[in-house]
Amino acid sequence: xxxxxxxxxxxxxxxxxxxxxxxxxxxxxxxxxxxxxxxxxxxxxxxxxxxxxxxxxxxxxxxxxxxxxxxxxxxxxxxxxxxxxxxxxxxxxxxxxxxxxxxxxxxxxxxxxxxxxxxxxxxxxxxxxxxxxxxxxxxxxxxxxxxxxxxxxxxxxxxxxxxxxxxxxxxxxxxxxxxxxxxxxxxxxxxxxxxxxxxxxxxxxxxxxxxxxxxxxxxxxxxxxxxxxxxxxxxxxxxxxxxxxxxxxxxxxxxxxxxxxxxxxxxxxxxxxxxxxxxxxxxxxxxxxxxxxxxxxxxxxxxxxxxxxxxxxxxxxxxxxxxxxxxxxxxxxxxxxxxxxxxxxxxxxxxxxxxxxxxxxxxxxxxxxxxxxxxxxxxxxxxxxxxxxxxxxxxxxxxxxxxxxxxxxxxx
Numbered sequence: 001x002x003x004x005x006x007x008x009x010x011x012x013x014x015x016x017x018x019x020x021x022x023x024x025x026x027x028x029x030x031x032x033x034x035x036x037x038x039x040x041x042x043x044x045x046x047x048x049x050x051x052x053x054x055x056x057x058x059x060x061x062x063x064x065x066x067x068x069x070x071x072x073x074x075x076x077x078x079x080x081x082x083x084x085x086x087x088x089x090x091x092x093x094x095x096x097x098x099x100x101x102x103x104x105x106x107x108x109x110x111x112x113x114x115x116x117x118x119x120x121x122x123x124x125x126x127x128x129x130x131x132x133x134x135x136x137x138x139x140x141x142x143x144x145x146x147x148x149x150x151x152x153x154x155x156x157x158x159x160x161x162x163x164x165x166x167x168x169x170x171x172x173x174x175x176x177x178x179x180x181x182x183x184x185x186x187x188x189x190x191x192x193x194x195x196x197x198x199x200x201x202x203x204x205x206x207x208x209x210x211x212x213x214x215x216x217x218x219x220x221x222x223x224x225x226x227x228x229x230x231x232x233x234x235x236x237x238x239x240x241x242x243x244x245x246x247x248x249x250x251x252x253x254x255x256x257x258x259x260x261x262x263x264x265x266x267x268x269x270x271x272x273x274x275x276x277x278x279x280x281x282x283x284x285x286x287x288x289x290x291x292x293x294x295x296x297x298x299x300x301x302x303x304x305x306x307x308x309x310x311x312x313x314x315x316x317x318x319x320x321x322x323x324x325x326x327x328x329x330x331x332x333x334x335x336x337x338x339x340x341x342x343x344x345x346x347x348x349x350x351x352x353x354x355x356x357x358x359x360x361x362x363x364x365x366x367x368x369x370x371x372x373x374x375x376x377x378x379x380x381x382x383x384x385x386x387x388x389x390x391x392x393x394x395x396x397x398x399x400x401x402x403x404x405x406x407x408x409x410x411x412x
Contacts, residue, residue: 011245012244012245012246013242013243013244013245014241014242014243014244014245014248014256014260015234015240015241015242016227016240016241016243016256016259016260016262017239017240017241017259017262017263017269017273018230018233018238018239018240018241018273019227019228019241019259020105020107020155020201020228020230021239021272021273021276022105022276023266023269023272023273023276024259024262024269024273025105026083027258027262027265027266028255028258028259028262029052029083029103030052031254031258032050032051032052033254034254034255034258035050035052035085036050037224037251037252037254037255038224038255039085039087039101039103039151041220041221041224041251042151042166042197042199042221042224043089043101043149043151043197044217044221045089045090046089046090047087047088047089047090048088048089048090048096049087049088050085050086050087050088050101051085051086051087052083052084052085053084053085053086053100082102082103082104082105083102083103083104084100084101084102084103085100085101085103086098086099086100086101086146087099087100087101097147098146098147099146099147099148099149100146100147100148100149101149101151102148102149102150102151103151103153104150104151104152104153105152105153105154105155106152106153106154106155106156107154107155107156147194148194149194149195149196149197150194150196150197151196151197151199152196152197152198152199153199153201153228154198154199154200154201155201155202155230156200156201156202157200157202157203158198158200159200163203163206164200164203164206164207165199165200165201165203165204165206165207165221165222165225166197166198166199166200166221166225167197167198167200168195168196168197168198169195169196170195171189171193171194171195173186173189199225199228201225201228201229201230202230204225204226204228204229204231205231207222219249220249220251223247223248223249223252224252224255226243226247226248227241227243227248227252227255227256227259229241229243239270239273239274381402381403381404382402382404382408382412384401384402385398385401385402385404385408385409385412386412388401388402389409389412395409
């Protein structure tokens with residue numbers, strides 16, 4: 001590739017406004033010739049015609065920023081922007097296709113929600129196309145979806161796996177059972193899916209010459225993205241980049257001249273870039289606050305999880321204790337029933353014993369009376385035997401009349 005031609009008095013270095021700033025980038029892309037070079041180099045396609053979409057605009061919200069940041073010229077709030085282009089590209093088979101190029105740039109990862117919102121809107125864009133009726137050969141005007149081609153230029157990294165400068169998703173239309181890839185385009189799929197390009201500017205330091213020197217597309221792409229190299233900031237003014245002039249091939253001359261003209265065409269450029277710095281500072285402060293509260297929330301959540309686990313264990317223990325108490329209660333209830341039955345039995349037994357005691361008492365009284373009667377009877381018999389013995393009644397007669405033995409009679 002030819003390098004940019006040097007003129008007398010040209011410095012060895014280029015000093016250009018930093019295109020990472022929205023105001024500079026927007027000025028660059030408003031020049032359709034420069035925009036065509038930038039976009040064509042990024043997508044690797046030949047662009048035959050490029051137009052800035054009429055609905056392209058700058059977004060007008062600064063979420064979570066307490067004090068709005070104003071444009072020094074218009075007093076309007078500064079907001080992040082995106083640019084939409086309609087492009088006619090030449091396909092490999094020579095045919096032409098109308099596509100929508102959605103170009104977005106961001107310095108903060110949180111902008112992903114903004115990206116999704118814009119994609120959703122542009123995905124519904126349509127254009128009018130002439131179609132010939134197969135049967136009547138009449139030409140009809142019909143609405144057709146426009147294929148979307150989103151490009152994201154990020155001043156932060158989204159992956160640390162391959163550390164590439166440009167990530168591209170390539171749609172592959174493939175049958176599941178046959179495991180065959182469709183070679184021709186299917187309108188239904190083409191209109192409901194899209195490729196995306198994601199530039200990770202910080203990863204430019206990971207790209208070596210051997211990664212691009214044998215591929216024309218990669219050589220041009222690397223040269224273009226070198227214009228955004230944040231490692232080339234001028235130490236005394238980070239709003240400017242200092243780049244080696246001879247590094248850049250001739251096809252970028254229009255782009256470089258446009259960037260060099262930004263200062264003269266925008267007298268308030270420096271003030272606008274300072275305003276963007278304030279915006280980013282506000283975002284960083286916001287993110288720091290969010291990070292702090294996330295950290296505190298994380299700690300609180302950890303403590304809550306620990307407490308929850310402890311409560312869960314305690315709950316399980318209480319549940320087991322409750323089950324044990326329930327079993328013990330059932331056992332006590334059964335024991336109580338048994339004791340109640342035993343008490344009733346004891347009461348019956350006590351009543352029986354009381355009755356038996358009364359009977360025994362009566363029997364005892366009867367026996368005592370009988371004993372006394374027996375004693376009186378024995379005394380009478382002994383007295384009668386003694387009297388008969390004193391009267392000289394024969395021993396045998398006394399034995400028969402009293403029932404006493406001879407020993408008892410002799411003892412009288």
